[in-house]
Amino acid sequence: MANRLQHETSPYLLQHADNPVDWYPWGEEALEAARTQDKPILLSIGYAACHWCHVMERESFENPDIAALMNQHFINIKVDREERPDLDTVYMAAAQMMTGQGGWPLTIFLMPDGKPFYAGTYFPPEDRSGMPGFPRVLLAVAEAYRNRRADLERAANDIQGHLTEHFRWSLPETAITPALLNEAASGLARQFDEANGGFGGAPKFPPPMALEFLLRYRLRTGSDTALRIVELTLERMARGGIHDQVGGGFHRYAVDATWLVPHFEKMLYDNALLARLYTLTYQATGHPFYAATALDTIEYVLREMTSPDGGFYSTQDADSEGEEGKFYVWTPEELEAVLGPEQAPIVARYYGVHPGGNFEGKSILHVPEAPESVAAAFDLTIDELVEIIGPAREKLYAARAQRVWPGRDEKILTDWNGLMLRALAQAAIALGRSDLRDAAVRNATFLHTHLYRDGRLLHSYKDGEAKITGYLADYASLIAGLLALYEATFDVRWIAWARDLTDRAIADFWDNEGGAFFDTSADDAPLVARPKDAFDSATPSGNSLMAESLLRLGLLLGEDDYRQRAMTVLERFAALAAKAPTGFGQLLCAADLALAEAHEIALVGDPQVPAMAEMLAVVQQPYLPHQVVALRHPDQDGEDEVIPLLAGRTARDGQPTAYVCRNYACRQPVTTAHDLAAELGMAVE
Structure with a gap:
């Protein structure tokens, strides 16, 4: 008989709906059952494309004898980490505190009130290679709960205290200076694998945010080393087995140091971040290899990971026919x-x-x-x-x-879609591709239609159902995507929506006492600790991405409050970022923007007119990360009400006109692409 997961929409949870385990989804029903039956909770967290999650399911969760032990002694809760990143963040932090390591599947035991007291990852079905078998673990934990309850309570309370302190981020505020960026760049150079690209040894993960920081650092300082790190890494990845040479796109990571043997799952966020990075590197170098790799990746997503109505699916599995990589x-x-x-x-x-x-x-x-x-x-x-x-x-x-295709997780996540939206819009701008712009508009329209309700975002959509209150990462990623989409379309509604989302994010997530943003909304159901993340790991943290978007929106909209909040985030984490740059790539990008003498560029005219198209090429074709661009159409009213940068900007002598500004102080307007390039300090012929 199917268990309670049969009513879920998550493909990962549905994979477990026919297990003999009496699984609950996370929610009040499960927590109440733990309290009333006085049983500990066995919480298992994974995701649909996770190879070892599938292995543990086959070996243990489909085993009637092991399932009977689980059902007898525990309230069993299965969580899709992609649906509930808040739970994953909190309990993964707890697992790392208890064991010194983490990973998926995450197997963690909780008191009935949700406080963790014991953790692990994959457990085999019997004792193997020094690892205890899962039945042994289950019986030992159940015995401890019966006979040593007070010890477990003390341990759980201690761990909860450590979690609260962990997410408080009690760090001294540090001024943002070029010296911090220098320290971060030097740290990345020391970790660089000179032979194979990337940082460190095996396993090797793509580092798109750290590489983007180095791309900016090269622009800031002229560092040949920074550019060499970026180019060698991108070339080795694109030529490696981590890059699907036939179907396009990138697998999650390589198990070796040479990018040859991947862990074969494909994640939307990896491909979004890498497509954007290859696009930016093309802009910075002019090398067509990077443009081709970016397009190859985007075309994979549009072909294999896009829903009929424009949303982007989450993952493709590592396995097919029960074998990893067979496809x-x-x-x-x-x-x-x-x-x-x-x-x-x-x-x-x-x-x-x-x-x-x-x-x-x-x-x-x-x-x-x-x-x-x-x-x-x-x-x-x-x-x-x-x-x-x-x-x-x-x-x-x-x-x-x-061949038999790998499974595909078709839930649509707002945060990952926001990252892909940004990549599409950036590529549309840099490569002059109207089809990519159209796909980006379609995606943003889908998100507005299906994942935005009563002024707030929802996190997940599948089978016509949107659910789960949006997290900070949903707001941060979508705002970043909308900023890029505005510059690809100059449709002011995207900036208006971005501003509304920003104000909502500040209201719901800002920590007035400790500074920066929490990951969860103030009115979400409380967890054992309220997570606040700043690490840029596989995806940019909500704090890092919000910091950069606040800076960019502040430039466009003249909102000093946005800039001040961004600086609060950066000053809280900058010193740590400089010392651990591989974990703070996006935050370092935001710090670079905060230190830049950014340009605000206001254009007036029809973007279809050749003279304006030439101006747009000047400000959009090169790699110019320290600017924002707004455009006022001659036949549209109200744009300056949304974007104050456009207020008072008029066409000069009826010609397309550009205003180059800093801190809203603008130089004399120009009417040719040549003069615009000169105003921006570019070499002109």
Whole structure:
């Protein structure tokens, strides 16, 4: 019989709906059952694309004997960490305090009031390799709860106290200075893997926010080292197995130091952050390789991760047919069956496919050598090689599509959609792609229609149902996306919505006593501790992203309160960010903007007129992270009421006109792209 999870919409929870475990979703029903039955809570947190979550389900949660132990001794709660990042943040912090490590599946035992007292991650079904079997753990915890209850209560109270202190972030405020950015850049350079790119060794995760900071640092200082770190890392990732060479997009991380063998799950947020970073690097360098990689990633999302009405799905699984990576790997024989005996050896050499393979007897496609050497080995020109590889890739994709696909988590999360919205809008601007702009508008419209209710955001949408009160990350990510969308469309409604969301975020999440933002709204059901996160880990923290958006909105709207709140966030965390830069990449980007002499650029005129299009190219094609751009249409009223920067700006002699301002003090208006470039200090011919 199906358990209580059958009524949920989360694909991860539904995967467990037929387990013999008497699972509850998180909620008052489960907590009340723990209190009335006086049982401890077994809380299991995971997500749909998690390989080891699937393993533990097969081994333990589908095992009737283990399920019977769970049902006898515990109230069992299953949580999708993507739906409830607040629970994941709090209880993962507790697990790390208790064990020194974390990960998913997260297995944590709670008192009936929700206070944690014991934690682990994956447990095998029997004792194995020094790990206790899950039945042994269950019986030991149940025995301790019966016979040593007072000890567990003391431990749980201690952990709760540590959690409260952990999220208080009792750090001294530090002035934001260029020296802090120098310290952070030096720290990243020391951790840089000179051979393979990225930071540190295996496992190796893409570091998009730290690399974006280095891209900004290079612009600030002219540092060749910063640019070398960015370019080598992006090149190695794009050529590695972490990049799906056939279908596009990036897998979650590499288990090795060389980016070859990925953990095969694909996450929307990784692809959003990386697509944007490759776009920015194209703007900074002009190298078409980065533009091509950005487009390859975006096209993957639009093709495989987009709902019919414009929302973006969350993840694709690592497994298919019960095997990790099976969907993605190839043998020489499989290549020949698709491509024929003449082209298969060329494509195999290009993608590193060989007998015996590099992953469990098969080959993960990657680009292990320079295309020039592959072309030379087959007496081809580079153009001839490209003419072979491009069509071959399409054939391989079509053949792969006949395999059993990995599962897809089709819930739509506001925060991850906001990140993808920002990436799409940025690419539309940088690459001049109206189709990407249209996809971005469609996504923003979807979010406004389905995940915005009574002035507040909701977090998750699936099967026509939106639910869960929005978190700080939902507001921060969507506001950042709307700012980018405004500059891609100059449709003032997106700025109006961004301002409304910003004011709501301040009202619901701002910590008046400790400064910065909480992760959860003031009227959310209380947890054992109210989380406040500042780490930029797999995704930017709500505090980091809000800080930059507050600075940018402050520039556009002339709101000094926004800037002051951003500075409060930055001054609270900046010293720690300088010492641990890999964990604060987005915060460092915001600090860079706070220190910049940013330009506010007000344009007046029809963006379709060639002279205005030329001006837009000046301010949108290069990498210019220290500016905001607003545009006043000649035939629209009310734009200056939303964006005060546009107030009083008029066309000069009826021509498209640009005003370059700092702190709302504007220089003389100009009417040509040449003069606009000169005003911005660019080299002009």
